[in-house]
Amino acid sequence: MADRxxxxxxxxxxKSMAAERLLADVPDVxxxxxxxxxSGDAEWAERVAKHQARRPATWGLAETIELVPLLESAGPPLLIDCLTLWLSRTMDAVGVWSDLSRTDLVEQRITALADAWSATPRRVVAVSNDVGSGIVPADPGTRMFRDLMxxxxxxxxxxxxxxxxxxxGRTLPLT
Structure with missing residues (x-):
């Protein structure tokens, strides 16, 4: 059974540094x-560069939101960073931001991701933001994102x- x-x-x-520490002893993540x-966002480019500089040179890289095929295949451990951006980009891909009635398409992708996560033969570590502890967002799109997250x-x-x-910077187990 894989470790998820x-x-x-x-x-x-x-979160990201903690995830990297969990897999630090694995050469082929x-x-x-x-x-x-x-492209064109200097602040984003700086964040990406910091993440890249921390990772071992032996680790591979896949830039994608197509997580299901990766989870369904055999291979080295996966470090997914992050599910929050996966959700945002998935919402972009199905056009939810302009038509909130399309959330069923996002729900289907969440279900497919969860099924693949449950059955993966790989060790996998994923990072995700908890966005539900703050104030209730004022607009329907942001509330929908928070609820889907x-x-x-x-x-x-x-x-x-x-x-x-x-x-x-401290990590605690949830039971």
Whole structure:
């Protein structure tokens, strides 16, 4: 059985570094970046460069939101960073931001991801933001994102062998 770990926490809480530490002794990890390149955004480019500089040179890289085929195939451990960006880009891909009635398409992709996560033959570590602890967003699109993020985190959490909460660089197990 594969080891499936979900790391949750707020923005800039140390989730990615904690995920990297979990796999630091593995030479052939496939780092799955879900954020896209956001060409022309200097701040985003700086964040990506910091992540790249921390990773071992032996780790591979896949930049994609197509997680199901990776989870369904055999191979080295996966470090997915992050599910929050996966959800945002998935919502982009199906046009939810302009038509909130299309959320059923996102729900289908969440279900497919959870099924693949549950059955993966690989060791996998995923990072995700907890966005539900703040204020209720004022607009319907942002509320929809928050609600879908909560569903995604809950679904993946319940299918995980281990769930960790990261705050201020410290990681605590959730039971």
């Amino acid at each position: 770990t979900l790391l949750l926490g707020g923005a800039r809480s140390g 496939l780092y799955v970046a879900t954020g896209g390149d956001d 909560g569903r995604l985190n809950t679904t993946i959490s319940l299918a995980s062998d281990q769930v960790l909460w990261t705050v201020a």
